[in-house]
Amino acid sequence: MTPRQFIGIDWGTSSMRAYLFADDGRVLDSREAGWGVMNLPVAPGSDPGDRESRFARAFWELLGDWLGQPGTCRRVMACGMVGSNQGWREAGYIGVPVALMDIAGSLTEVDAGQGVTLAITPGLLQQGALPDAIRGEETQIAGVPALLAQKGTDMQGCWLLGLPGTHSKWAAVQAGRILRFDTFLTGELYSLLVQHSILGRTMGDTVLAPDSDESRQSFMLGVRNATTDIGRKGLLGTIFSSRTLSLTGRLTGPEQREYLSGLLVGYELQGLLASLQDEWRTARIALVGRPGLCLRYHEALQELGHSADVLSEDAGIHGLWSLIQHAAARTAPTGRH
């Protein structure tokens, strides 16, 4: 019997990453291309404005041979900006609270040609006075239970999942459901300040080794200044200190960069913890993302009296596999995958 294979795509703004899964979830192969939603290929002689055909071209270029193999499922799962209003098809949003497995029940299907269907995951939308939205990270969150299981940890009770990055996301998960989430623009603001603000001008070009004492100490000074009493002035009233601590000879140029990062991460975590309802103050915390960045968040959380599980950044792969399984179960009521 031909082994069955499944394809999942993490299709974002700047790139697409595809995974070929075996029937048991093992990743048989993976591929990456720079064909993000904002950077699609154009076929020679074709109209660059025909986005539909550009998406199709990227899809078949990257996945054609996998789909040509016997046994490969003709239904491909995709998450990320491919489902935004700039994507192949707008996949909409579903509201929270939502069960992780129900994300697989709200897929938007695109006919990719040659009998292949692309099933795009929805984003998550949280209504309220301060609405919030996620697109792509919901799939990473869906992969966390499997990652925790690998470490022998059962995802019981209240969990806060942190996905640090350009837009840090924090999700409150309980009993397989995302109850709420929050977006912090920490990484984007850090980049803006370093690249375009007066604070960046005295930082120089040297970047400290992340594991150096200077790097860690400068970062932690920022965390403490944000989260102790003197931080009450708030972010707007303290970030100038990254320059004045240089003016007064207490930070070198490269140390200013780490200090500013610590200030921002400190304010993110303080804001997160200050906005939690009581029962969530003792929630377990897990971090998913680039290892170096997760380590910094972990150190900052420790300073605030919290511990965290640092998971690998493969949550998106586990999430895709998890959604593929749930979607297959839904479309095959006999239980056959």
Added chain:
Amino acid sequence: MTPRQFIGIDWGTSSMRAYLFADDGRVLDSREAGWGVMNLPVAPGSDPGDRESRFARAFWELLGDWLGQPGTCRRVMACGMVGSNQGWREAGYIGVPVALMDIAGSLTEVDAGQGVTLAITPGLLQQGALPDAIRGEETQIAGVPALLAQKGTDMQGCWLLGLPGTHSKWAAVQAGRILRFDTFLTGELYSLLVQHSILGRTMGDTVLAPDSDESRQSFMLGVRNATTDIGRKGLLGTIFSSRTLSLTGRLTGPEQREYLSGLLVGYELQGLLASLQDEWRTARIALVGRPGLCLRYHEALQELGHSADVLSEDAGIHGLWSLIQHAAARTAPTGRH
């Protein structure tokens, strides 16, 4: 007898503004040129790297005829970035607390040629865990007592002086002394977010009339979101709402701009008020700066239960005159100006 005249210069990063004062402080004439510290003129055939001669050229081009008039004091007062390490001469910093009139006792003198001396005001430096620095605004602050006196207000008791702008400055002034000050990067962060961040992308190019209902209401929504309970997530955790309130149809593109401004101003004022010591919570507040911006800060302060005197933006002129008077009194111990 020839009337005496005095010259004061506000010499900043992008421009220089000069004032010719009569003996009684009236402004007889004023001039402006684009020759800021970062944009000095070069004489034909001379070395652009010779900054000394470029400063002198700007100085004499703008002020030569005033200085040629009989009775014009040969000692010219200047404040601003002309005293920074990028300026004509580094004028250093003096510490706080400092009496306003003592700023005139720490001038740095430059020989401008032809028997003319340029006296540059020092910046102010505040030591501490979060050091802070001012250069130029100390002169505006020095002009506030005169501005208040024009309104019939005596500057008794505790005053908080707000100078909103790219870098908002707040100074605590009591009995003619600056006790402390704080810098908030509100204006710079606003510009960065509008110009370079994801938040700017959905704002469009239209700018609402400042006195329109949409503008004011959007701004106040931002202020309230920052300063009420839901704002506890902090700036990093709430600014994404400028985009999501658009996504959910509650703000138009142009309204997002005003909302973001309100959020930032709200966090600035909340941080300021949260960091005040008890005796300063009932301080009187005065705002100095562009009328439209001061009006917004005034409205935001009212929302937080505070009132403020909005002063004209001429504080710098009054400050220059005040420092010229104090300096003249110091150099003329007989009391003759």
